[in-house]
Amino acid sequence: MHPRIKELYELIKIVEKAKVLTFEVLHFLKENGATRTEAAIVLHLCFNIEAKQADDFVIKSQVWEPEDPDDVFYQTLKYLYYNPEDSNYEADDNRVQVSI
Numbered sequence: 001m002h003p004r005i006k007e008l009y010e011l012i013k014i015v016e017k018a019k020v021l022t023f024e025v026l027h028f029l030k031e032n033g034a035t036r037t038e039a040a041i042v043l044h045l046c047f048n049i050e051a052k053q054a055d056d057f058v059i060k061s062q063v064w065e066p067e068d069p070d071d072v073f074y075q076t077l078k079y080l081y082y083n084p085e086d087s088n089y090e091a092d093d094n095r096v097q098v099s100i
Contacts, residue, residue, distance in 0.1 A: 001045065002082035008034050009046040017047050026063045036064035037075040045080075 001009075011032055012025055019025075020043060029039045036058055043054035058064070077096040083089045090097040 002079045004038065005042055005045060005079050005082075008032065008038060008042045012042070013046070017049075020047050021049070021057050023061055023063065026058065026061050030063055035071075035075065036067050037072050038079070039064070041075070041079045 008029060012020070012028065015025055026039055029042065034042070040051070040055045040058040043049045043058070044051045059066075074096060078091045081089070081096075082091070083099075086099055088097060088099040
C-alpha cells in the first residue's frame with residue numbers, strides 16, 4: 001500500500017465499513033489534505049468498497065471540486081499500482097512508471 005494511502009487510512013481506520021460512506025468521513029479526509037481521487041482509493045483499497053461505488057460516492061458528494069482527468073489518471077497509477085519491489089515501478093511528483 002502506498003504510504004500516502006496508508007497515512008489517510010490511519011486517520012479513519014476506526015470507522016466501521018458500514019459507516020465509512022458518509023459526508024463526515026469525506027470532509028475529514030479533505031481537511032487532512034486528501035484529494036478526491038485519494039479519498040476514493042482509500043475507500044476502495046482500505047475498506048474493500050467496489051472502486052466504482054467509492055468513486056461515484058466521492059464524486060456525487062461534491063466535497064471536492066472536479067479534478068483534471070490527467071491528475072486522476074496520474075494518482076490512480078501512483079496509488080493503485082504502487083509496488084516498490086517492481087524494478088519498473090517509479091513514482092515522483094512529475095511522473096509514474098508501472099509494469100504493463
